[in-house]
Amino acid sequence: MTESTLTPELEAVVAGAAAAAPAYAALTPAERARVLVALGDALEAAKPRLVEIAMRETGLTEARLNGEVTRTAVQLRLFSETVMDGSYLDARIDYADPEFVLGPRPDIRRTHVPLGPIINFSASNFPFAFSVLGGDTASILAAGCPVIVKAHSGHPELSDATAEVAREALRSVGAPEGVFNLIHGREAGVAVLKDPRIKAGSFTGSIGIGRLLTDIAAARPTPIPFYGELGSVNPVFVTAAAIAERADEIASGLLTSVAGSAGQLCTKPGFIFVPAGSALPAAVAAAAGEVVEHRLLDPRIAQSFNERRDTILATPGVTAVIPGGVRFDDAGHGWASPTVVSVSLEDFRAGHQGLVEEAFGPLTILVETPEGTDLAALMPEFYEGNLSGTIHISADEATGTTANATELRALVTALAKQVGRVLFNGWSTGVAVTPAQQHGGPWPATSNDASTSVGTSAIKRFLRPVAFQNTPAAFLPEALRDENPLGLPQAISPAGQSGDWGSQYRG
Amino acid sequence: MTESTLTPELEAVVAGAAAAAPAYAALTPAERARVLVALGDALEAAKPRLVEIAMRETGLTEARLNGEVTRTAVQLRLFSETVMDGSYLDARIDYADPEFVLGPRPDIRRTHVPLGPIINFSASNFPFAFSVLGGDTASILAAGCPVIVKAHSGHPELSDATAEVAREALRSVGAPEGVFNLIHGREAGVAVLKDPRIKAGSFTGSIGIGRLLTDIAAARPTPIPFYGELGSVNPVFVTAAAIAERADEIASGLLTSVAGSAGQLCTKPGFIFVPAGSALPAAVAAAAGEVVEHRLLDPRIAQSFNERRDTILATPGVTAVIPGGVRFDDAGHGWASPTVVSVSLEDFRAGHQGLVEEAFGPLTILVETPEGTDLAALMPEFYEGNLSGTIHISADEATGTTANATELRALVTALAKQVGRVLFNGWSTGVAVTPAQQHGGPWPATSNDASTSVGTSAIKRFLRPVAFQNTPAAFLPEALRDENPLGLPQAISPAGQSGDWGSQYRG
Structure with a gap:
């Protein structure tokens, strides 16, 4: 051994x-x-x-x-x-x-x-x-x-x-x-x-x-x-009503999320599905002045991001909303300012081998979806697993009573099948360290999506579970003793009850 | 896809x-x-x-x-x-x-x-x-x-x-x-x-x-x-005091556990470590009359068990306590009566390549350990993982106050590192279906010992965890709604507290 x-x-x-x-x-x-x-x-x-x-x-x-x-x-x-x-x-x-x-x-x-x-x-x-x-x-x-x-x-x-x-x-x-x-x-x-x-x-x-x-x-x-x-591309879906309600806020939030740490985050929003012809691209373009260039982690990552950016910009149908770019200094370091592009769903599909891959750096793609697109079917078409999926909706839509509520529910269900975290009206970067947090998702987001x-x-x-059967108190781990010396929650199944039915917590 | x-x-x-x-x-x-x-x-x-x-x-x-x-x-x-x-x-x-x-x-x-x-x-x-x-x-x-x-x-x-x-x-x-x-x-x-x-x-x-x-x-x-x-060999350790207290009961329990379902159980006790020169082998031999022959599942398993039994009986130092055997009928089916052998720890070590493997059928090996053997070190010497590990102790030893209590605690700790279930004064066959049960163990007992x-x-x-962030109630799964329509336990972290500290269960 x-x-x-x-x-x-x-x-x-x-x-x-x-x-x-x-x-x-x-x-x-x-x-x-x-x-x-x-x-x-x-x-x-x-x-x-x-x-x-x-x-x-x-x-x-x-x-x-x-x-x-x-x-x-x-x-x-x-x-x-x-x-x-x-x-x-x-x-x-x-x-x-x-x-x-x-x-x-x-x-x-x-x-x-x-x-x-x-x-x-x-x-x-x-x-x-x-x-x-x-x-x-x-x-x-x-x-x-x-x-x-x-x-x-x-x-x-x-x-x-x-x-x-x-x-x-x-x-x-x-x-x-x-x-x-x-x-x-x-x-x-x-x-x-x-x-x-x-x-x-x-x-x-x-x-x-x-x-x-x-x-x-x-x-x-x-x-x-x-x-x-x-890896993860963290898709975002924005409804027409959300854009009508707060295009500038969404544009500014998106840009901050994409540009922060030069986009070198596993939770960076990589694709934003927006209704075709919406005001969001213009709002994003208008927010461009807010961000400054940022050094990429190392020259290798800078080169690779720069090439990826070139490929995306050269894909037929792709338009630069904010061109951004990478400037190389004398030490070989790349300094990036964020790039945002838009493309129609049709062109995205046509060029999807070149577009769907994660771009590790400050770049995101607005995909303009025609009215009537089945949003719930979009992700499975392009991706297996992701860390997160985000939905931006309006205050009215948040009530779950608007005409598109069923469609939105289907989108939530579809995302829950493919991501570890579904979020509303926020950005996937910045992951809170709390008991309910889930930073994981189906392959290739992680190699073990149960964690x-x-x-x-x-x-x-x-950790690994171990059971102790008929073990005298003197030989039990403290966590399992009746007197509960560690004062931790113990799930108790008393005699006379089966299964989990009626388990009590104590401690 | x-x-x-x-x-x-x-x-x-x-x-x-x-x-x-x-x-x-x-x-x-x-x-x-x-x-x-x-x-x-x-x-x-x-x-x-x-x-x-x-x-x-x-x-x-x-x-x-x-x-x-x-x-x-x-x-x-x-x-x-x-x-x-x-x-x-x-x-x-x-x-x-x-x-x-x-x-x-x-x-x-x-x-x-x-x-x-x-x-x-x-x-x-x-x-x-x-x-x-x-x-x-x-x-x-x-x-x-x-x-x-x-x-x-x-x-x-x-x-x-x-x-x-x-x-x-x-x-x-x-x-x-x-x-x-x-x-x-x-x-x-x-x-x-x-x-x-x-x-x-x-x-x-x-x-x-x-x-x-x-x-x-x-x-x-x-x-x-x-x-x-x-696969699993489910080692059993029996103390001298347990044998002094109830050799016949242990012998009879062992034989029932080994012979049941013709020993074709993943939890069958495969090795019994007993103090050298104890009364247990004789007690086991005396209990032999209790069991009758039992058909093995299929001719392939019967052949394979028969060969394994031959190998074990032919290993130098191995003595038959109960010879048992396999009788083949005209349809090629093997009918087994249980075999129990004994071997000194020294001979077990010498022949261990031939002895340590699981014998799928009604056979178990009593390994006679000399006084002063470090029992906690025995299992890691021969095995990686097992489904279960069993200890038989006396009523006096169960208090944890006898001279060998430290040694017994070390054995419990060692077993907990290598098995999914540690049990006392019982037999590993017959696995209760309850919330605390753990039927699993480190490789090769299972391929995933966290389950x-x-x-x-x-x-x-x-199942796979999914988090929902800032999700409007209308789009939350029922399990996560404040009104808790499913009435299930919800672990609540209120504002103003960090970590798991102070989580409350409700429902």
Whole structure:
């Protein structure tokens, strides 16, 4: 089981993480919460120094990066609350029932246990929130698993500096050695992913690399879950009534959402389906003056975005609403100002191989749909899965009593089949970290659409249920004891009742 | 998306299931519950006729098969209660919070939606409970997904007869056409598993076939979850004090568990670790007269079990406690009486390649461990994952205050890392269908150890979370509405609180 083709350095990392796993899993909720709070505090304390490195390495703005550090620190603290709350353990107690419908049933209790060491592949576009101490690391550590972070090549210095902050914070609270690790290089990441001691992987990045890693995880002698957050075009549907009500507000919101962080967000709205001949394109054009150019993350992404933009602009039927563009500086960095184009549904269909793919950068496509278009049928025609789908409607339509209410309901149902998050009258960028959040969606948006990578449910990716049958109290995990020492919610099935019928929550 | 290499017959089946999916998903909980109850009632009404076919095709006893039909019918009804209860939807409501720690947060609500058409590969050894209308089908239909059952080649006539019962029951309650389908043949099953309209698979069977199908599901252009329940040896640990207290009771219980259904159960205890020189082997030998020979499912399984038994008996150091054996009748059927052998831990280690594999049939191995053996370290030495792990202790040891309590706790922790269910002073065969049940375990026990194939949580395999952000009430699913028309538990995060901290259940 421990045979390995790792380099001595990587072997030490993986062996250290594996050795730390039992001790870390055995920490009390309060101790594990303390680890997370210490990391959040340390990260925030190091903000000025880390943001300075991040600006240089990623080209993202100081305001955005400052906000991202805050979000990342708060996220670590939120997960400490998740750990203390304990409802993520989904503790269930079925009392023994001599009269059970299928004959005497034993006492069965179920909780969740941490999987063990996890590898997390960092993202380029969130150097804090989806990187070394980001949401994946926070949920891995919250679940009670050691983490090995594979640094993104786009911000190696920041990754090392953040890791040093993390190590010092972990030492300060006496966390087991080996709980947190950072490695560099794609080959190193793949080698670790293949190691039998690694029990799951998480990833944020492209469909291509995501597919590669998903396949590696699935083909291991012991397959493991791989949680990849890959690509998404996040379609938006805007009704005629919404445009009549607030074209300027929608135009301005769209442009802010598309231009923010130079459009390098997995939730950037990529396609806006609008009624043909509406006032929205003109309103968008009028709002163009609001945004300034923004450096793209790295020269490779800039080149690739520039080519994608050329392809789209050269597609027959495509008109520039806001031309935008990419300017390259002497260091090879690309500075983008947002591009918005429009195209008729007919031309979109005709050129769809060239148009439907995600453009990673500040570009969006208004697709003008003729009256009578079956909106619910549009998405399945072009896409399998997406992270989000957005609908803009008028105040009147929000009552659900207008003539098009049935059509709108069909659109909601269709979107719910293809996305992880349906939203109204807002923008998909900016994903709140809350218990009900769902940041995931059918392939290729993610490699596992039963999970979320944002929100406190993200912790569930790194846990596994275990049942205890007729287990004496002295040998039960605390989460499952009658006296409920952790004070967490326990779903109780008393004797004399079957199924979930009548389960009570206590705690 | 609908290109297909299916035969016309299979294309009709898959197209029918896909067409039925939206209508079936749209049924109210009460309507879906009615479908499940109708299936349970119809199955039980057809019991005499179906059991007669099953006896002929599987060789299982009338008593066992009658009990299995009851269990399967009750299971369908239990899932109707799960559907009505609604807690499986894990409905969450985070109210908008203008003061949220990361800035104003929108209203976010989350529920679960059915995945779509599912293929379920039936098992040979449970012609009812893990076959056409078994636990997988029940949880698939309860989740709101159409099912395509691939019949097991061991009981084709029974599969057809059960399917006819199902179709009639579905017609009687007006369920959408195409919700339930039966196909025959491994190639047909593989072709359907590869079809893009199929959204998940479930399977009960061997590690070899399970690996093959898991790999096919993972390698699709759109990978899908595959829930395989594969192989398990279900280790048992018996303390010296337990043997001193009740050797005869343990011996008799063990033999009943190993001999029941001719040992053809995935939860059959395969290895019993006992203190060297204990009275248990003699007690087992004395209990041998209790059991009679039992037909094995089919000639192939009988041949394979017979060879496995020969290999084990010929391994150096192995002694027959109860020789048992297989007698072949003129039809080629094998009739087995149980075999129990013992071997020292040293000889077990020496011959372990030949001994550790699952023997599918009525055979178990007593491994005699010398005093001072680190029991917690034993399992990881030989196995990755198992469905269950059992510990037999004395009444005194159950208090957790004896000298070996620390050692026992370490064993519990070690088992919880490698199995889905830890049990005390009982036998792993006979898996209760309850909310807390966990029938699953790390590879190769299952292909997805975050899930269970028994118990009401099994429904979760066929659902996917979807969040609704700032969605007007008129467009929200009923599960997420403030007035809670379905009366299900909703986890509420009010404004002014972060994380899971202070979530309230209502409903």
